[in-house]
Every structure is written in structure tokens, then in C-alpha cells.
Amino acid sequence: MNFDYTEEQIALQDTLRRFYARDYGFEHRRAMSKSADGFDRAAWATFADFGILALPFPEDFGGLNGNAVDTMLVMEMLGRGLALEPYLSSVVLCGGLIRDAGSAAQKEALLPAIAGGELMFAFAHNEAGSRYALDHVATRATPAGGGWTLDGAKAVVLAAPSAGKFIVSAREGLGLSLFLVDAGAPGLSLRSYPTQDGARAGDLRLDGVQVAADALIGGACGALPLIERAVDYANAALCAEAVGIMAALNEVTLEYLKTRKQFGTPIGKFQALQHRMADMVIATEQARSMATLAAVRADSTDAAERSRSVAAAKAYVLQSARLVGQQAVQLHGGMGVTDELNVGHYFKRLTMIGLTFGDVDYHLGRFSDTLLAA
Amino acid sequence: MDLNFTPEEQAFRAEVCAFLREQLPPEIARKVHDGKRLAKDDFVRWQKILHAKGWGASSWPVAHGGTGWSAVQQHIFDEECADAGAPMQLPFGLKMVAPVIMAFGNPAQQARFLPRIVDGTDWWCQGYSEPGSGSDLASLKTRAVRDGDHYVINGQKTWNTLGQYADWIFCLVRTSTEGRQQEGISFLLIDMKTPGITVRPIIMMDGEHEINEVWFEDVRVPIENRVGEENKGWTYAKFLLGHERTGIAGVGRSKRELKKLKTIACRESSAGRPLIEDPRFRDRIAQVEMELMALEITNLRVISAEGEKKRAPGPEASILKIKGSEIQQILTELQMQALGHYALPYLHESLDPDWSGDAAMPAYEGDAGPLSGHYFNVRKTTIYGGSNEIQKNIISQMILGL
Numbered sequence: 001m002n003f004d005y006t007e008e009q010i011a012l013q014d015t016l017r018r019f020y021a022r023d024y025g026f027e028h029r030r031a032m033s034k035s036a037d038g039f040d041r042a043a044w045a046t047f048a049d050f051g052i053l054a055l056p057f058p059e060d061f062g063g064l065n066g067n068a069v070d071t072m073l074v075m076e077m078l079g080r081g082l083a084l085e086p087y088l089s090s091v092v093l094c095g096g097l098i099r100d101a102g103s104a105a106q107k108e109a110l111l112p113a114i115a116g117g118e119l120m121f122a123f124a125h126n127e128a129g130s131r132y133a134l135d136h137v138a139t140r141a142t143p144a145g146g147g148w149t150l151d152g153a154k155a156v157v158l159a160a161p162s163a164g165k166f167i168v169s170a171r172e173g174l175g176l177s178l179f180l181v182d183a184g185a186p187g188l189s190l191r192s193y194p195t196q197d198g199a200r201a202g203d204l205r206l207d208g209v210q211v212a213a214d215a216l217i218g219g220a221c222g223a224l225p226l227i228e229r230a231v232d233y234a235n236a237a238l239c240a241e242a243v244g245i246m247a248a249l250n251e252v253t254l255e256y257l258k259t260r261k262q263f264g265t266p267i268g269k270f271q272a273l274q275h276r277m278a279d280m281v282i283a284t285e286q287a288r289s290m291a292t293l294a295a296v297r298a299d300s301t302d303a304a305e306r307s308r309s310v311a312a313a314k315a316y317v318l319q320s321a322r323l324v325g326q327q328a329v330q331l332h333g334g335m336g337v338t339d340e341l342n343v344g345h346y347f348k349r350l351t352m353i354g355l356t357f358g359d360v361d362y363h364l365g366r367f368s369d370t371l372l373a374a
Numbered sequence: 375m376d377l378n379f380t381p382e383e384q385a386f387r388a389e390v391c392a393f394l395r396e397q398l399p400p401e402i403a404r405k406v407h408d409g410k411r412l413a414k415d416d417f418v419r420w421q422k423i424l425h426a427k428g429w430g431a432s433s434w435p436v437a438h439g440g441t442g443w444s445a446v447q448q449h450i451f452d453e454e455c456a457d458a459g460a461p462m463q464l465p466f467g468l469k470m471v472a473p474v475i476m477a478f479g480n481p482a483q484q485a486r487f488l489p490r491i492v493d494g495t496d497w498w499c500q501g502y503s504e505p506g507s508g509s510d511l512a513s514l515k516t517r518a519v520r521d522g523d524h525y526v527i528n529g530q531k532t533w534n535t536l537g538q539y540a541d542w543i544f545c546l547v548r549t550s551t552e553g554r555q556q557e558g559i560s561f562l563l564i565d566m567k568t569p570g571i572t573v574r575p576i577i578m579m580d581g582e583h584e585i586n587e588v589w590f591e592d593v594r595v596p597i598e599n600r601v602g603e604e605n606k607g608w609t610y611a612k613f614l615l616g617h618e619r620t621g622i623a624g625v626g627r628s629k630r631e632l633k634k635l636k637t638i639a640c641r642e643s644s645a646g647r648p649l650i651e652d653p654r655f656r657d658r659i660a661q662v663e664m665e666l667m668a669l670e671i672t673n674l675r676v677i678s679a680e681g682e683k684k685r686a687p688g689p690e691a692s693i694l695k696i697k698g699s700e701i702q703q704i705l706t707e708l709q710m711q712a713l714g715h716y717a718l719p720y721l722h723e724s725l726d727p728d729w730s731g732d733a734a735m736p737a738y739e740g741d742a743g744p745l746s747g748h749y750f751n752v753r754k755t756t757i758y759g760g761s762n763e764i765q766k767n768i769i770s771q772m773i774l775g776l
Contacts, residue, residue: 001383001446002376003675069375254774266776274770281769282693289671290664296377316664368660371636371650 003292009073015050016074019043020081026342032084033198037162039084048117053091057099061111068233072240072295079244082345084199086122086159090114092237093230094121094167097178101218101226106180110165122163124154124181124204125227132358134227139206141170141177147212148172150179150187153205158356160202161192167217168206175221179211186210197349225303231357232310236298238353239291239310239317245346245353246284246321249328252343253277256332273331280324287320308370315363318354325350377674379450387450394458397423401727403459407634409744411582411725412461414497414539420461421494430492431468433621438476438484439492445677448621456626464536467491467498469621471544474561474610478602487542487563499537501545501564501588502611504530509764511546512556512608516590518547525549525562525600527570527593533758537573537586540566550605561607563599570594578754580747581722615760616691622759623673623698628666631705635659638712638745649712662704669697689773692765699755699762706749717746 005013024043032040047053052074057063064070071092078087095114098106113119130136139152150170157166166181166188181188187209192202218226257268257277267273294313300306325347329336336343354360379387402416424430432448434440443451456462472491475483490496507514516529527547537543543564550558564571570593576585602610639650639659650656676690710717723729725744756762770776 001379001674001678003678005375254776257776268770268776271767274774274776275763275766277774277776278689278692278766278769281689281774282696285689285693286665286668286672286697289668289675292375292675293377293667293671296375312660312664312667316668364657364660364664365653367664368653368657371656371659371663 005069005073009070012050012052012070013073013077016052016077016081019046019050020077024081024083026082026345029082029084029198029345033194038194038198038200039086039162043083044085044117044120047085047087048115052087053117054111054115056091056096057111057115058107061099061107062115063099063111068236068295068298069292071233071237072291075237075240076244076247076291079241079349080248082245082248082342082349086120086162086199088234088237088241089123089159089163090121093123093234094165096233097123097167097217097226097230100229101178101223103214103217105214106217110180119164120159120162122157122159122166123230124157124160124166124168126155126157127153128155130155132362134231135176135224137169137171137176139168139170141172141179143172144210147210147215148177148179150181150206150209150211153203155203156201157204158195158201159199160190160204161200166204168204169223169227172221176223176227177220178217178223178226180215180217181206181209181211195352197352198345228307229303232307233298235310235314235357235363236291236294238356239287239294239313242317242321242350242353243284243288243291245350246280246287246324249324249343249346249350250277250280250284252341253280253328253331256335260333267331276327276331280327283320283323287317287324290316304370308367311358311363311366311370314358315360315367318360318363321350321354322360377671379446383446383450386447387454390451390454391458393427393429394454394460397427398458398460399423402461405727406459406461407630408727409725409748410727410729414536417461417464418494418497421463424463425493430494431472433469434472434476434488434492438472438488445680449625449674449677452621453626453629456630459630462627464497465621466500466535466540466544467496467542470500470614471498471542471563474544474601474614475563477613478561478610482598483563483601496541497536497539499534499540499543499566499588501531501534501543503533505532505587509761511611512559514546514548514559516545516547518549518560518562518595520549520597521594523597524594525560525597527562527564527590527595530587530589532576532587534573534586534588535584537566537588538575538583542566543588544601546607546611549607556608558605559607559611560604561601561610562595563601564593564595568593568595578751580750581720582725582747582751584751622691623669623694624702625666625670625673625698628698628701628705629670631702631709632659632663632666635662635705635709635712638709642712642714644714655708655712658708662701662708665697665701665704669694669701672697689769692768692773695759696756696762696765699752702752702755703749706745706752709745710749713745720746 051064054063055066055070059065098110127138141148141150164183168179168181169176187207189205190202192200195201257273258266260267290313294310297306297309328343329347332343335341405412429441431440432443432451436442468491472488475487504514518525518527543566545562545564546559547562548558549560570591572589573586575583576587577583578585640648642649644652673694
């Protein structure tokens, strides 16, 4: 048993830490969030240089053969840095799907392009009324001329405006399939908007979008297990991002408790606030343990064990995140609810993580239901 | 990053399991699993069995008669013992006074006391708290006055666990009233048979006699029974409280109790279906299981860091204590709740190992009696060993610097 990162992992962590300290401060992030893209394309190019866009891909396709623990490490740092860049959508989710289920030709064509930073992806899966259920897909794939015609609508597709390609889920008969769709494909339209955490998303319409046979990822009508695995992987990554944010919030809150004075004394001298801070530290350490478990199990070949662990971890991490986020705002007093401090922005990102790919109730229910099988 | 145990550690686990299968007396394991009253002899018998195997002191170095096991091995041993239903090895001798004697006692004290702890000859109890000194332990007033080559002790200790069986008590006593209150305390080892010692039971709210108060009236203790220097006892006391870090989480025992909770929830029914099918109750089991999963990993993180001895002490010990105690309480609460109205009857004799039920109450199964009592009993866990509020003071003030 070993909970340490390797020297390479520590070096990568340090690289990302230095990058956020030097090149991606909070005011820069604020400016990037208000830019047309909603993120920093220069940072994305830097990520390509660092190799993190190639991290989870096989060496044969220009990747670094990283595992879910490597992804955890990166996501924790992106959390601390309050990154706007669509690493989760492009690299973890869509890159992961292509890595796991793509044909050799698809991997050859797409993974190096993702790794190099020139091609960005978005995962168009959720729909109106699907909530967090992964099998609720009404978008239809109709066989046509050796390929398919796609018709339907996708809701709140993360990072949609920056995507050069989408991975779209669609139903054919009883099964789900995944298709590569160009952002410029005729019949595809996008209504994009900012999200509460300063990133971008959009709603997608597919009206008779034609895709060729080679657009299919994996086998036809058998995509649900692929989607479940990819989303478990994404949830493990989100756990790590949340832990990074919680650690950052604890640092700024502790500093505030030591410097802010009322009644002639630092407010951190008051026991009510000391115990709240202790609760935040405890919640964060416990969440870190669960995020670690999720990362290790995300690579498991046992699907039941994987999803059971990820469900428990996501539910637990989100509960911890709610406590840490809300109390970080509370302990900052009036300043905590302003736009000026980074606290509110961390809190908004944490809160949105709690609504992405399953909330506490959803994951608690998923984990709880595994008790029936036992 | 690897959450798997090494092949050597897995082989060690298999060895522990085989030993437990062969050597743990089934009648004792039955009592532990059913939550029955354990007699003094059950604890002593198990300690002697462990000692015969050379496993009497899993946390001690070999030089003092321990196993010399790594933190990971100790964890595996604790986990398997708990799962098998072995009685808890009481910490007062093995994990409290012994490390103090090893670190600060003289060779004569080490030779005299340590072998009799590990072989189960001496039963130790703790003399720390006093009626006026709970969380503020350093305010203790039990006086020790020098008289030739003896100290003469007068005062009262309380919250003394299982002292009715004890051969020895380790005590914090006041040897000076000068200066800061922490600087006038000494650490004494006292023979419970010394004239002037009176042990009086305190019956706790579960109706059990587990706790005592101990009175000292002109009790003469040889100077040679003082550990370390006079007036330096507070240092040793803090060492003692901070020494035991990973065992305090109680992960192994809580895993056993979680299993039991699930068994009960499968057996009890609600609206004609097994209780576990009620999502409101099942979610509460799921919630405590998640807490326990997180605690287990946190505990393993601390253990693996201890093995490497390279990290500065952090908030870990306090986190393990707070979360471990809360989980123990939730588990007993849910076990009790799972019984529904059968949690109400109080039958003192139901905790006796040979109690075979009540013919007048045929539906009243064996574990109904113990379960409510355990809920009331483990309210102590968030209070003892430095209350959870004191633990939060430690985190915020000592670790975070507030």
C-alpha cells in the first residue's frame, strides 16, 4: 500500500502549481472568463506543452499512458487554479471514450489532435428530462446510406462552443450508439451561454445531421457501458477537482481568520469559528480519501466495483464540498458574498460540480441500491 | 499510489486469520459478536493465548517483548481480530502506560512491569480524570507529598475503566503547586492493593458497571514507582495521549458492526418487506458506510505515512478520533433503530452469555437486549480520550495556528 505520488507525478504537480501562481492568477482568470471563448487558449497551448492533454492516452497514439490517478492529480491542480479550460470534456470524457472504444483509425486521427491542443471535443449526451440518468436518450439514429441520420436535441453540453467535434449519443431501436459529429455539420445548431461558474456550455439541435459509417465509436447499439465507464471516470475526476478547490478555500479562509480583526482581535480567536474551520479541514481530508479511492477504482476492470466506489465517493465529496464551500463564504462575512474575492468563484464552481453528472441524492441512491445486491 | 496490500502483507493476513480460526475460543467470539458481557477472564485468557503465540503486544518493539510489526501489519491484525470477534485488547497497559515506561521509565521499571503486561499477569487501569478536572486535566488536585522514600497520596480519580479488576493504576498526581499547573504534575505507578485505596462503582446509563471512582487516603507509594522526573508528568501524559494514533479510529470494529447492522436490517421487516428494502433506512446505512469508507482510507493514509516516518504531525489523530467515534455512535443508533419496538425492553440478564431468551417473550431475540444498551454505552466515545470539542481545539489551535 502506498499513497505517495511518484517523482514524475510530483514534478507535474509542481509545474501546474507554478503555472497557476505565475501565469493564471485570479484577475487573469476573471478576464478570460469574460472573453469571447470563455477560457484561455494560450493556457490550452501550454497544457499541450506540459503534456497533460496527452496524459491519459496510449503511447502508440502520442499519449503518456497515464492512469486515473494521474488524471486525479491534474484535476486537483485545475481545481486549485479554478481552471476554465475544458479539460474534463475534451481530454477526460471524449478523449477517454475514443481511447476506450475508438477504432485504430479514429485513435490515429483524433488522439494526437486532442493531445496537441488543436482539436477540442464536447460530449453531447444529456437531454431535456434525462436529469442524471445515463440511458435516457431520445435523440434518434436512423440508418441511411451506409451511415446514419441524427435527429434530436442535447441539453447543457459542457464546453460546446469551443468544440471542433462532438461525441453525440443517439438511440437506434433499444440500444445507444456514439457518433463523431463535426461542429460545422449541416443540420447541427448550437445555442451557447455562460455557466454559473464562468465557463461555457450550450444546447444542441440535430436536424437530419448525416454521419458516415466511420463516425460510429464502438459497436452500434452497445454504447451504454462505455458511457457509464466514461462518466464514472469523469466523476472521479470531478471529485479530485472538488478536493483541489476545498483545499484552496481552506487556505484562504484560514488566512482570513488570522488577519481579519473584530472586537480588537483576529476573528480566528473565537471558538465558534475555530471549530467551523476544523470541520472544514476534517471534511476536506475525508473527501481527499474518497477522491483517492474513486481514482484508483476508476481504472478497475470490475464495472460493479468501479461504479459502487465512484458513486460513494461522489456523494461523499459533494457533501463535504457543500459544507466547505458554504462555510468558506460564511466565515468571510460580507466579503464572502462579493464578486471581488475568489471565494465566491470557488464556491460557484464547487456548487456546479454538485450538479454535474449526478448530485448527492443521485449518487447516494446509486450506492445505497448496491446494498440490496449484497 | 496503490491501495493494494503487498503479497507479504496478504500472506501475513492469511497467517493471522489461520491463527484466529485455530486459537480464538469460539465461546468468547460468540459473546463479542452477540454483544454480551465479557468477564475479566475472557480478556485475560485471550491475552495469554496471544502471548503464547508471541503476539501479545502488536504495537511494541521486539526488544520489549513485542512483535515489532509495521503499522500496516498492526492494522491488518486489528482488523482481522475485530472481524473474528476477538475481545479488544484493553489499551490501559499495552498502549497507554507501556509506551510511557519504555520512553521515560528506567531499566528496572521496564524489566519489572513490561513483561507482566504482555503476558497478561497485570491488569492496568488509568488514573487521569478527577471530578474537577475533565477536559482541563492539568488542573488535577490529587496530592502526592514526599515522606522519606515514599509519596503519600490523597485525592480522588474518576472515570476509571474496569478498575475493579485492576492490579495496578497509573496516576497523574500533583507534586507541586508552584508555577504553571502543568509543571507540578508527576506520573506514578501504584499497586491497587496498597492500603488506603477504595474503588467505588459508577453505574452508567446502560445499567452496567464498567466505570469506577478511585479514592486515595494516605496511600504510600515508593519513590521508585515514579516514572521519569518529578514535576515532569504532564510531558509524559501528553506523550501518552498522542502516542496511539491509528488504533483510535476503530475501523475494524466498526466494519464488524456495519456487517451486523446489515444483517439485522435484512432480518427485520417493515411493511411486510425486509427493512433494508426501505430506501429511507437503507440510505442511512449507505451514509454511514460512506463515512466508514472515507475513514478507512484516511486511516490507511496515516498508517502508510507513519511507516515512512517522514511527515510532520498533522490533524490526523484528531480526525481519526472524531470520525471514528461518530461512526461508532451512528452504527449503534441504527442497530437499535432497526429493532423497532423490540429495542424498548431492558433485561439486565440478557447480556449474560448463557441467557437463552425469555419464554414469555418468544419474539425477543438474542441481540435485542444488548443493542439499545450499546447505543447508550457508546455515547462515551465522543467524550473520552479528549472530547471531540477538545479535538477541534487541537486542530484549530495546535495544527492550524488559530
